[in-house]
Amino acid sequence: RQMCIRDRARDKAFTAVAHRVATAELTALVSPGAELAGLNSADGGRYVAFAGGLPLWDGDRVVGGIGVSGGSAAQDARAAAAGAAVFTAVLQVHDQGTPPRRPGRPRSTPSGSSGR
Numbered sequence: 001r002q003m004c005i006r007d008r009a010r011d012k013a014f015t016a017v018a019h020r021v022a023t024a025e026l027t028a029l030v031s032p033g034a035e036l037a038g039l040n041s042a043d044g045g046r047y048v049a050f051a052g053g054l055p056l057w058d059g060d061r062v063v064g065g066i067g068v069s070g071g072s073a074a075q076d077a078r079a080a081a082a083g084a085a086v087f088t089a090v091l092q093v094h095d096q097g098t099p100p101r102r103p104g105r106p107r108s109t110p111s112g113s114s115g116r
Contacts (some may be wrong), residue, residue, distance in 0.1 A: 012052045052076030
């Protein structure tokens with residue numbers, strides 16, 4: 001079951017990036033008779049059209065995706081949204097010119113300084 005969950009999460013991220021939309025938004029579009037009916041069987045079944053996949057944006061560009069699987073659709077969606085929020089927060093800090101600090105790492109000192 002763990003392999004299936006990991007693959008499904010990866011496929012959700014892939015779908016979100018490929019279509020530049022949250023995977024939950026595709027659900028109605030892939031149902032029988034809908035505009036994208038059959039999409040979920042394309043590319044070997046890799047496209048996933050239920051909650052848990054989000055594209056990650058930097059301005060107007062998709063730069064990655066996040067996929068979560070293993071809970072209910074609502075749980076997967078909340079976890080993906082939380083991950084996307086962290087990504088956005090890190091981008092904002094980076095855009096302000098302050099690189100995020102790694103926990104447990106001391107700040108560097110100017111050359112020649114003992115740092116004491």
